[in-house]
Amino acid sequence: MTKNIQNKSRRDFIKTAGATTALTAAGVLGAPLVARAAGSVKIGIVHPVTGWAQYSGSQARFGAQTALDEINAAGGIKSMGGAMLEAMLGDAQSKPEIGAAEVEKFNEGGASAIVGAYASNICLATTQAAAKHGIPHVVDVGVSDKIVSRGLENTFRFGPGFGAVTKAGVENFLAINAAAGSPTKTVAIVNEETTGFGAGIAGIMTKGLAPAGIEVVEVLSHPTPNKDFRNIALKLKEIDPDVLIPSHYYNEGVLFLRTLQRQKVQPKAIYSVLGGASSQFRFVSEFPDAAQLVMDCNHWFDPSNAAALALQAKTNAAGLHFNYEVFLAYTAMMFTVDAIERAGSGDRAAIMEAMANSTWEGSIMPYGATKMDNGQNTGARPLVTQVIGDDIKVVAPADYASAAPIFPRP
Amino acid sequence: MEFLGITLPSYGWPTIAGSAISGVFLGSIYALVALGLTLIYGVLHIINFAHGALLMLAMYAVYFLWSTFGIDPYLAMLIVVPGGFFFGYGLQRFVIGKASHGRDEIILLVTLGVSIVIENAALFFFSATERSVRVPYDLDGIDLGVTWAVYPELAALGGSFLITLALWVFMSRTDTGKAIRAVAKERQGAQLMGINVEHIFAVTFGIGVACVAAAASLLVPTYAVHPQIGSLFVLIAFTVVVLGGMGSFVGALVGGFLIGITEQLGRLYLGESLGVITISVIFILVLLFRPTGLFGAKS
Numbered sequence: 001m002t003k004n005i006q007n008k009s010r011r012d013f014i015k016t017a018g019a020t021t022a023l024t025a026a027g028v029l030g031a032p033l034v035a036r037a038a039g040s041v042k043i044g045i046v047h048p049v050t051g052w053a054q055y056s057g058s059q060a061r062f063g064a065q066t067a068l069d070e071i072n073a074a075g076g077i078k079s080m081g082g083a084m085l086e087a088m089l090g091d092a093q094s095k096p097e098i099g100a101a102e103v104e105k106f107n108e109g110g111a112s113a114i115v116g117a118y119a120s121n122i123c124l125a126t127t128q129a130a131a132k133h134g135i136p137h138v139v140d141v142g143v144s145d146k147i148v149s150r151g152l153e154n155t156f157r158f159g160p161g162f163g164a165v166t167k168a169g170v171e172n173f174l175a176i177n178a179a180a181g182s183p184t185k186t187v188a189i190v191n192e193e194t195t196g197f198g199a200g201i202a203g204i205m206t207k208g209l210a211p212a213g214i215e216v217v218e219v220l221s222h223p224t225p226n227k228d229f230r231n232i233a234l235k236l237k238e239i240d241p242d243v244l245i246p247s248h249y250y251n252e253g254v255l256f257l258r259t260l261q262r263q264k265v266q267p268k269a270i271y272s273v274l275g276g277a278s279s280q281f282r283f284v285s286e287f288p289d290a291a292q293l294v295m296d297c298n299h300w301f302d303p304s305n306a307a308a309l310a311l312q313a314k315t316n317a318a319g320l321h322f323n324y325e326v327f328l329a330y331t332a333m334m335f336t337v338d339a340i341e342r343a344g345s346g347d348r349a350a351i352m353e354a355m356a357n358s359t360w361e362g363s364i365m366p367y368g369a370t371k372m373d374n375g376q377n378t379g380a381r382p383l384v385t386q387v388i389g390d391d392i393k394v395v396a397p398a399d400y401a402s403a404a405p406i407f408p409r410p
Numbered sequence: 411m412e413f414l415g416i417t418l419p420s421y422g423w424p425t426i427a428g429s430a431i432s433g434v435f436l437g438s439i440y441a442l443v444a445l446g447l448t449l450i451y452g453v454l455h456i457i458n459f460a461h462g463a464l465l466m467l468a469m470y471a472v473y474f475l476w477s478t479f480g481i482d483p484y485l486a487m488l489i490v491v492p493g494g495f496f497f498g499y500g501l502q503r504f505v506i507g508k509a510s511h512g513r514d515e516i517i518l519l520v521t522l523g524v525s526i527v528i529e530n531a532a533l534f535f536f537s538a539t540e541r542s543v544r545v546p547y548d549l550d551g552i553d554l555g556v557t558w559a560v561y562p563e564l565a566a567l568g569g570s571f572l573i574t575l576a577l578w579v580f581m582s583r584t585d586t587g588k589a590i591r592a593v594a595k596e597r598q599g600a601q602l603m604g605i606n607v608e609h610i611f612a613v614t615f616g617i618g619v620a621c622v623a624a625a626a627s628l629l630v631p632t633y634a635v636h637p638q639i640g641s642l643f644v645l646i647a648f649t650v651v652v653l654g655g656m657g658s659f660v661g662a663l664v665g666g667f668l669i670g671i672t673e674q675l676g677r678l679y680l681g682e683s684l685g686v687i688t689i690s691v692i693f694i695l696v697l698l699f700r701p702t703g704l705f706g707a708k709s
Contacts, residue, residue, distance in 0.1 A: 052638060054538030193683060222682035227633070227642050230432035231677050234557060238425045251540065254634065262549055262560050286542055289549075 040086040041077060041346040043068065043336065044106030044135075046116035046126055047329075051094025052225045053119050056250055056276075056325045060118045060140055061089070063329030066314060071337050079344040085337065092117050096125035103129035103137075111135060112346035113339075115332050118325065119249075120144035120162075121195040127155040136339070136352040140332035141299075141325055143274060145200070148376040154348075156355045156372060158335045159299055159328050159365070160380040162274065166201055169245075169273040169297035170208030172384045172396040176295075177212070180407045183268060186217045188241035190232060190256065192248035193221040201247055201273065217241055226252050229259035236265050242408075244270045246278070250323075253277030257290045268408035272296040279385040279392055282321040291387045293409050295395065299324040300383040301364050303394055303402055308364035331363050335370070338362065366400055418679045428557035429678045430671055435563040437670020438570040442628055443643045444650035444662040445573050446621030451648070452657030453594045454614050455514070456506075459521040461647065462640025463528035464619050468494055468626030469635040470536060476543050476630075483543055484565065487627040491620045498619025503612035532637040540634040548631060562631035569628040573621060574663045580617075581659070590614050594657070649689060653696050655706025664704055668692065 045064045048057035068085045077083040088109050090102030099122040106114055107130075114137040117126045123142030130137040131152045139147055139155065143162040148155060160168070177184045187209065191201050202219040209216060218239050220232050229252075236244065244267045246256055253276035260270075270293075272278035278296035301308040311330060312322040320326065336351075338360045343350035360370045367379045384396035386405055393403035421429075443465060450458045471490045475481040481489070505524065510516040551560035581587035592600040593610045601607050633639060650669055654661025669689055676688030696704060 049538060050533060050637070054533070054638065055540055055636065058538045220682070223686075225642065226682065228432070228436055228674075230435075230557070231429050231674055232682070234425045234428040234432070235421070235678075237428075238422055251634070254540075254542075262551070263558050286544065 040084045041080070041340055042086045042088050042106075042109060042111045043333070044088045044090060044103065044109075044111040044114040044116070045333075046090035046092055046099055046102045046106070046114060046122075047118050048092045048094040048099075048122060050091055052251070053094045053122075053249065056141075056323075057092070057094070057118050059320060059323055059325035060116075060329040062315070062318065062320055063311075063326035063331075064115050064140065064333045065089075066311065066326075067330045067333035067337070071334075077337070077341055079341050080346075083346075085340075090116070092122045092126070094119070094122070096121050099123075100125040100129040102126070103133075103135070106130075107133040107135060112348055113138065113336050113351055115140055115329065115336055118142065118329075119195050120147065123147050127152055130154055134348050134352070136336075136348055136355055138332045138336045138355070140329040144195075148374055152375070153356075154352055156335075156375045156377075158332050158363070158367075158370070158377050158380065160382055161376060163200065163204065164380065165297060165299075165382045166204040166273050167208065168382050169271075169384075170205060172297055173243075173271055174209070174212050176384070176396060176405050176407050177214075179405075182212070183408050184214050184242045186215050186239075186241045187243045187245055188218040188220065188236060188239055189216060190220045190222070190236075190244065190246045190248070192224045192226075192252060194224040195249075201245075205245065205273075222248070222252065224249055224252060226255070229256045230263065232256070233259050233263040233265050236260070236267075237263065240267075242268045245273055246270065246275050247273045248276050250276035250280060250283075253280075254283055254287065254290075257283075257294065258287060261290045266409075270294045272298070274298055278387075280321060280323045281392060282323065284387050284390060284392060288387075288390060293387060293406055295384060295386045295405065295407070297382050297384045299328055300366070300385055300394060301327045302366040303400065305364045311364065327364060331365055334362065335360060421678065424556040426675075426678070428554075429674045431554060431557050431559070433671030433674035434667055435559070435567060435670070436674060437667035438563075438567040439625075439629060439632075439666075440643065440646050440650050440669055441570040441663045441666025442566060442573065442625035443622070444647040444654070444666055445570070445577060445659060446618040446625065447644075447647050448651045448654065448657055448659060448662040449577065449621065450615055450618035452651055452655075452662075453590060454611060455594075455656075456615070457514075457518045457521065458615075458618070459518065460501075460525040460528065461521075461618075461622065462644030463525040463532075464494075464498070464640070465622045465626055465629075465643065466532060466635070466637060466640040467528055468619075468623040469630055469633075469639060470532065470541075471623070472627050472630045473541050473543060473635045477541070482545065483627050483630045487624055490623040490627060494623030495616040495620040497616075499612045499616035501619070502615035503608065506615070507608060507611060529637050529640075536637065538636065540636040542634040543630050545631050562628075566628045566632070569624065570663060570666065573624055574659045577617075577621070577659045586610075586613060646689065649693055653693055653703055655703030658703070658705035658707075661703055661705030668704075 047061045072084050075082050092099030099117050103126050117123050118141045120142040123139045127137045131154045136154050139157040145161045145163045206216045275296045277283040278294045279298045284291045315322040339351050339354035343354040358370045371378050383394050385392050386395045394400050395405035447461050450456050472483050472486045475486040506520050509520045547561045551558050589605050589610050650665040654665030672688045672692045677685030
């Protein structure tokens, strides 16, 4: 009897334990799925918030998080019955391999989409890792043309790539130069070469400027991070080009422009293409003399857009700087959310399809309707800005200009 | 001009001379960071991975003294140098010394841990935002003909000589300096002679951190402060210490200049990225012919 009871008890125990385990497993594993369907959609936000790109990465994270918070405050995803967006934050530590590892965590955590990852080399790694799991990945800042030319169906970029920005930079520069009586005969390019975002600038510039009789006399590349620009300043003194075209990240941009100032290198103009510091309010406020009259062909918001100005006020109120990282990441998140809204689910494939077919027009950027071609928004375009006094003005193209360019520098 | 099959660019002598001079200024910065390290690493053989983090912390202290109280970075030295000494003393006496129990491999891990804690605490409290000091003399300087030498660079150069001299005098002429050397050479023997080894270790570490604090004051007018700034200099500082000779202050100074000039000329001819390999080349060459470094004593 005892044996029976013991046997029965053992069987009962096994049954009960099995059922409990199964229920627990269902509860643990199933709960997020249920929660996701009913109440939330997870979005991975990956940026380098430590390491050499920490400043810009933190700025970008703020932009993406702000967009996400605004959507949630406005009632979440309407087509999913008000499902809330849930941010999964990742730190790429300014290293591509760490960024890729963060994507693996997002996948395990059930992210429906990813927004990130600031630097081109990190974006190349994160998009590839996301492709492995079929997670749609919207690149916010990374401009390397390689990002959208690898045939990855999951990869989308809402802003313009490096090639498009450089071509626009050439066109706008030629127009500004011609309007000033064509004083430019020679230019020198100073670009970063570590993350590869500036690869090909010399080729595009040489080809674009040659018909106007402007020669690219020197291309001076440097690593990122870089702690000293004196050699480059010395070379520029010897070459003495009419115009300097820098293209690098914020820290290097600040150090470079300050070194030029210290070494009394004074070209007719500094016309950056994706210059890290050249159109940053923070640089203007901290080093107004070094920033004065520096031009930059870069990502820039539509200055007449009320939502853009509201975001600017919110960014300033948070003690941050309204730089391109903020509004590009913000826009990338908004583009992602629009796709989720139209997909009506957190399903990765459905979101990807919605992104590929997007015609979204609600952006704070001067882009018009979205049209994706192999993951690249072909409507995206940069603007040319110039630091005038304590402000940054749009000086080209004319339809967005808020001031006339001062070129060459007096 | 060709070198190892690579066609090198040709520059006029003003550019070459200017580059060499800029190497001296860069070298003075390396030397400044290396001087504190050579004391800790070279004399006590503590591989202090927290050296870069301590430099960063001192730079933040200088920055906040400037931004909060308007204290000039150079005057801030009067506060951060003693502050650095006491911080370093406490760190060695109550954290590194206690946790490591004198075992080298544990010291290495503890200093690595301290560095991670300091860097992440800085990130948490100060954020990733770079902070720059603006001083009125930032752009003023002397025209050397081939290049401009601005006052912050000249101050760093002068500071590296003064700190070297001060350390040399301290180590060779004072009782504490002699005690440090005694502990470095024969710990047990020093203890038997009545020297408090733990105290001397902490004093040495404190002086090393005080040197870093002085370096921070001299660096802040040129370099923006952020939680990763230390890592830009610390690896090269380790190279400078070994190249100059472990524990040699003159070696750290000369090694700093040698590395600085080599790096700048390498960058001039080989490009900004590739040129950095010249540091490794000169490092290997020196160690091949002088295994103890330029000014290192034979054991």
